[in-house]
Structures are given as C-alpha cells and as structure tokens.
Amino acid sequence: MTSRTPAPGAPTPSPTGPTGRPAARGGRIPTPAEVAARLRPRPAGQAGGAAGAGAASARTGDASAQTGDAGVCVERHLTGPQRSAAMAQDARRGLTASPKELAPTWFYDATGSLLFEKITELPEYYLTRTERSILERHAGDLVSELASVAQGIDTLVELGAGTSPKSRLLLGALADTGRLRRFVPFDVDADALGRAATAARAAHPGVTVHAVVGDFRQHIGLLPVPAAPAGALVAFLGGTIGNLRPAARAELLTALRSRFGPGSALLLGTDLVKDPARLLAAYDDSAGVTAAFNRNLLTVLNRELGADFDLRAFAHVAVWDEANRWVEMRLRSLRQQTVRLAGIDLTVDFAEGEELRTEISAKFDQETVDKELANTGWRLARWWTDPAGDFALSLAIPG
Numbered sequence: 001m002t003s004r005t006p007a008p009g010a011p012t013p014s015p016t017g018p019t020g021r022p023a024a025r026g027g028r029i030p031t032p033a034e035v036a037a038r039l040r041p042r043p044a045g046q047a048g049g050a051a052g053a054g055a056a057s058a059r060t061g062d063a064s065a066q067t068g069d070a071g072v073c074v075e076r077h078l079t080g081p082q083r084s085a086a087m088a089q090d091a092r093r094g095l096t097a098s099p100k101e102l103a104p105t106w107f108y109d110a111t112g113s114l115l116f117e118k119i120t121e122l123p124e125y126y127l128t129r130t131e132r133s134i135l136e137r138h139a140g141d142l143v144s145e146l147a148s149v150a151q152g153i154d155t156l157v158e159l160g161a162g163t164s165p166k167s168r169l170l171l172g173a174l175a176d177t178g179r180l181r182r183f184v185p186f187d188v189d190a191d192a193l194g195r196a197a198t199a200a201r202a203a204h205p206g207v208t209v210h211a212v213v214g215d216f217r218q219h220i221g222l223l224p225v226p227a228a229p230a231g232a233l234v235a236f237l238g239g240t241i242g243n244l245r246p247a248a249r250a251e252l253l254t255a256l257r258s259r260f261g262p263g264s265a266l267l268l269g270t271d272l273v274k275d276p277a278r279l280l281a282a283y284d285d286s287a288g289v290t291a292a293f294n295r296n297l298l299t300v301l302n303r304e305l306g307a308d309f310d311l312r313a314f315a316h317v318a319v320w321d322e323a324n325r326w327v328e329m330r331l332r333s334l335r336q337q338t339v340r341l342a343g344i345d346l347t348v349d350f351a352e353g354e355e356l357r358t359e360i361s362a363k364f365d366q367e368t369v370d371k372e373l374a375n376t377g378w379r380l381a382r383w384w385t386d387p388a389g390d391f392a393l394s395l396a397i398p399g
C-alpha cells in the first residue's frame with residue numbers, strides 16, 4: 001500500500017483486510033457529522049444560497065409545482081413521507097436479502113451531500129475535477145455539436161444536479177447559444193437542489209428554474225419536456241449512472257429516450273476503467289471522508305427509520321470487482337450484532353465480518369458506453385476524454 005498522510009485528527013489506517021484495503025481504522029471513529037463539521041465550511045455565498053427562494057419552497061412544497069416571484073419553482077415527487085416510504089421499502093428488501101444491501105440514494109441527506117462535496121475535493125477523488133476539465137475544454141465543441149445535431153435546445157435537464165459547479169459550466173455554454181429558457185435540476189436532496197436552483201437563477205436571470213425533487217430510478221417520466229420542436233439537453237454527469245446495475249442503466253436510458261425524443265440530446269459522464277489501485281484509492285481516501293460518507297447512511301437510517309445502528313461497529317470497505325468492472329462500497333460488521341429498525345418493525349442480525357453493500361460504481365470504456373446507448377435508442381455522437389483517459393463525456397442523440 002502506498003503511504004498515506006491522515007488529515008489532522010483523522011483515524012490512522014489499521015491492518016489491511018482481504019480486499020487489500022484497510023478493514024477497520026484504529027481509534028475512535030468520528031461520526032459523519034463530525035467529519036463534515038471539521039472540514040472547512042462552504043464559502044459564504046453558497047451557504048447564503050440555502051436560505052434563498054428555492055430552498056425555502058423545497059422545504060415546504062408538496063408534489064405540485066409552485067412558482068415563486070423569483071422564477072424558481074420546486075416540484076417534489078419525494079416529499080418527506082414519500083421519501084421515508086421509499087427508504088423503508090429499500091431497507092426492508094435490502095436488509096433481508098443475502099448479501100445485504102442498501103441503495104446509495106439514501107446517502108444524500110444534508111450531511112451526506114456535504115460529505116460528497118468534500119469527497120470531490122479530495123486528492124484521490126479525480127472524477128469530479130477531471131470531468132470539469134473536460135467540460136471546460138470542450139464546452140465550445142459541445143455547443144457547436146449541438147448546433148448541428150439538435151438546434152432547438154432551450155432546456156437543460158440535469159439529473160443528480162446536487163450543488164456542483166458543473167451546472168454553472170453547462171448553463172454558461174448553453175446560454176451562449178442564446179436559446180436557453182429553462183433549467184430543470186433534478187435531485188433526491190431537496191436542500192442541495194434549492195441551492196442549485198437559487199445559484200442558477202442568480203447567474204441567469206432570464207432562465208426559468210424548474211427544480212424537481214425525485215429519484216432517477218422512478219421519476220424520469222414526470223420530468224417536464226419542452227414543446228416540439230424545441231428539445232432538452234439532458235445531462236447525467238459525475239459518473240452517477242455507474243451506481244446502477246446494467247439492467248437498471250438500460251431501464252433509465254430507455255425511460256430518458258422515451259421522455260426526450262428527437263430534438264433532444266443526452267450528455268453522459270462516465271468514469272473509465274483504469275488501474276484498480278487508483279480506483280480503490282478514490283473510494284477509500286486517506287482522510288477518511290469516504291468512510292464517513294459511507295457510515296452516514298447508517299445515521300440516515302437511525303434518524304429516519306428509528307434504527308439503532310452503532311456506527312463504531314461497522315468498517316468502511318472498498319472493493320474492485322474485476323468481473324463486473326465496478327467498485328463496491330460496503331460496511332463490514334466488526335462483531336456479531338443485532339440491529340433493530342423500530343420504525344419499520346424489522347430486526348436484522350449481522351455476523352462478525354458480514355458485509356452490507358452500500359454502493360456500486362461501475363467503470364466503462366467507449367465500447368461499453370456505445371453499446372449501452374445503442375441498445376436503448378441513443379446514438380453516440382461525440383466522445384470526449386481528458387488526455388490521460390480517466391473519465392469520459394458522451395454526447396448522444398436519439399438513434
């Protein structure tokens with residue numbers, strides 16, 4: 001293993017587990033919220049955005065659309081109770097399955113979104129900054145390519161928008177076409193979405209923001225579509241499509257294709273297969289931020305499903321699955337234990353060493369992306385990577 005320098009106050013890595021990654025870390029394990037709190041606070045401008053119109057309606061809204069004076073509306077397909085019901089169903093299915101599993105969707109409460117933002121700044125986590133560099137370098141290309149394949153694009157739809165600055169880049173590029181009228185950020189975290197909506201509106205006062213709180217496994221069919229002949233650029237960035245297994249990816253791409261027809265385009269970010277050591281380091285950083293992000297899932301279940309997971313009794317594990325070409329994150333039970341989820345009346349036994357899978361993050365190459373797009377009604381029009389070939393952006397149009 002390469003040398004690692006833990007951040008001040010971070011636990012030191014302990015002996016290597018069978019996967020080649022630290023199986024557990026010595027010392028007291030900080031709670032995810034403690035890790036989030038000790039990392040530097042977000043810049044004042046961004047924090048202030050949370051109190052803006054988007055965030056306010058995101059908290060109080062219901063499933064119907066609401067338009068505020070600011071040209072920002074937030075439509076919720078996952079209100080508090082719907083979110084809890086979906087989480088309850090996932091938890092019941094996943095924790096009674098073998099092997100045990102939870103959906104990565106539930107990582108993203110306010111602490112989880114903050115921890116993910118911190119992950120994107122880690123030296124080991126190359127994905128976000130590499131994708132951003134591709135976007136920066138090829139924004140002009142993207143605009144000219146769109147001008148030839150999909151002239152009437154007036155809407156940017158962004159799946160898993162979060163609070164990332166990549167929306168800003170894309171909005172800027174599309175605004176240069178002079179046709180951009182609407183931004184539809186879509187995310188499972190209403191607070192992050194509120195911030196994204198407010199920031200987008202501030203940067204582009206002429207663009208209407210129609211934010212949608214939902215789960216991309218379920219709610220694609222409810223996204224607003226431009227009236228023909230106008231179209232949308234649907235961006236699904238960050239490599240998040242890799243959180244889905246092949247069948248679920250096909251389902252999502254098919255749903256997008258039937259929702260957004262001719263005149264629309266898809267911009268897809270995918271992480272690429274590379275040296276497993278680099279892949280694993282990206283999912284098991286030396287400062288322990290990814291470990292905190294992973295354990296935060298248990299905090300979410302404790303709070304929302306009345307569970308009593310002891311976070312100190314689970315170790316963060318990252319594994320490269322060569323056959324499936326994906327990284328798995330797991331939580332390994334450090335002892336035999338019984339967990340009670342009172343809110344859904346479920347009792348779950350963990351054997352010592354038993355692992356709970358919390359995320360898969362699939363890695364691709366051009367051939368697999370091309371094939372998955374072609375099989376779901378899309379045609380790969382352009383493929384951009386960084387010079388090192390670490391990450392790719394694909395532009396696809398209805399095939």
Ligand code: AVJ
Pocket residue numbers: 119127238239240242243282283290293329359360361
């Ligand atoms: C936000 C889904 C792209 O899979 O790389 C980061 C989430 N998990 N570190 C990814 C994540 C662990 C991330 N995505």
